[in-house]
Amino acid sequence: MNKRNNHKELNLDELQNETLVVHADDWVTNDRTLAPAIYYSATFRADNAAEFAEMAGTPRHPQYYTRYGNPVHERVKKVMAELEGTETALVTGSGMGAIATTILALVSAGDHVIAQTRHYMSTAKIMDEMLPRFGVEVTLVEQADVSAFAEAIRPNTKLIMLESPANPTMVITDIAAVVELARPRGIIVVADNTFASPINQRPHDLGVDVVVHSATKYLGGHHDLTAGVICTSEELAERIWHTHISIGSVLSPMDAWLLLRGLRTLPIRVERINANALALAKFLEEQPQIERVYYPGLASHPQHELAKRQMRGFGGMIAFAIKGGYEKTQRFVSALKLSLNAVSLGGVDSLVVHTAAMWEGVMNEEQMRTAGIPSNFVRFSVGIEHIDDLKADILQALQVV
Incomplete structure (x- = not known):
């Protein structure tokens, strides 16, 4: 085995963030270039009908159709999942694409959502205007008061949306305390980790089910891309992905490549x-x-x-x-x-x-x-x-x- 192939034997759990962002995506694809290639193809060919059927039937296939996945998406997803400590990740065309897709995938008419009084303005508008139009009830609570979350829980509460620190007021949510309320009731907790970044805070370590980011911000880091990331379990990722391909918030291969480059120095x-x-x-x-x-x-x-x-x-x-x-x-x-x-x-x-x-x-x-x-x-x-x-x-x- 040559020296380069030794990367296959890396135990990523033992690596620090500075090393993870450089090497976590090694061998995610068969691409042997030192600088990752940009796969600027909307679609990918199959060698035969059987292979095409396998590609079409595989959720999140990286070489079927770029709305479903792309090889450079795979690299970004691997790095982000390692940074946030989750099983996998999804990428979207914007941070709000990640947030809206996640929420719409996980709630239905008749469900109840708990959110904070302080959120990024577009997230707040989803809670104030969009979800009620679709028959989803929303209760806004003061995020600094854990008892407010407890009092807001109903039998039909399906999701709690967190953002900490909150944009723009810098109010903090006690993430572990909210998770402790939600977990025994089967309530999914989603946390927007954009302001902190995974370098400063890992909500999944505190029990959060889905961590979302506007990758336009710290993850990209150079004001030259628009992207979103969803970090979660394999089971929830598949649920969210099916909504994602219907909504179509697709991350372009170029922006995915720029995001990967930004992550190297995060x-x-x-x-x-x-x-x-x-x-x-x-x-x-x-x-x-x-x-x-x-x-x-x-x-x-x-x-x-x-x-x-x-x-x-x-x-x-x-x-x-x-x-x-x-x-x-x-x-x-x-x-x-x-x-x-x-x-x-x-x-x-x-x-x-x-x-x-x-x-x-x-x-x-x-x-x-x-x-x-x-x-x-x-x-x-x-x-x-x-x-x-x-x-x-x-x-x-x-x-x-």
Whole structure:
């Protein structure tokens, strides 16, 4: 056996994340190129009718039709399943593709869903508007209150949707406590792990059944792709996949390849981003123009101890409020030079948004209040720039407030 073939003998359970992201997908395909190939083919041929029937009848076949699967999808799925500690994974064309597909696959008319009052805005709209149209009841609860989850459970509760830390308020959910409520009742727990990434938090280790990601963010890491990932068991993956191929939220081979390339550097990027964010959050707390800073790594965060228990790092997302309201917040964001005023998060560049200005176009006032978004709220996605440069940029922008 040559040296390269020794990769077949790797025990992935013994490898650290930095090694997993480089080698977990070795030999997933028969491709012997060092840089993975991009299989830009919508469909794949069979050698005979019997082989075609086998391909057509195999769920998630990687070389039948790209809506069903693709060889580069297989590589991404293997890396993500290893990072999240699940049996398998699915990939989709966006993070919301992953979330919507998962929810629609697992609930039916007459079922009841429990979700948080604070979710990413599109997830919130699924709960507020889409599911009720299909005859699914939804109860929203305060995620920081475990007793609220317990009180919301009904005989027909089929799914609990979590997001921790929550976008954009950085509120933490006690994941293990919610799982303890759900498991004996057969309730499926889904967790959006986008803000944390699998480097900082593994919800499956805490008992979560399905972990979803907007891979557009930290997993890709360079603001150049749109993708989603669903990490779960083989049994639930097959259920979700059948809905996935009907909805058609397909990840293009090129975006899958870009995602795989982004995953190779995920641990080292997140390590730098974690350090930058903690330093920047502490720095912001010292500035007189800042009303409040929301970051789970700060001792001032009301759930700091919970965050320390269930997270290995606190991530790169910071929320803070500017003294003086909407107009001064607008001026601050506009004055930043290094931190780019753009949606999304989790990339190498620092990004900033005036949250109220971004969300008011898609959420009404009541939904904004429910989500806990005041008019002077800023969401800051910390990148890999030098921390001294980020601090200097914020200082000069605060001078206009």
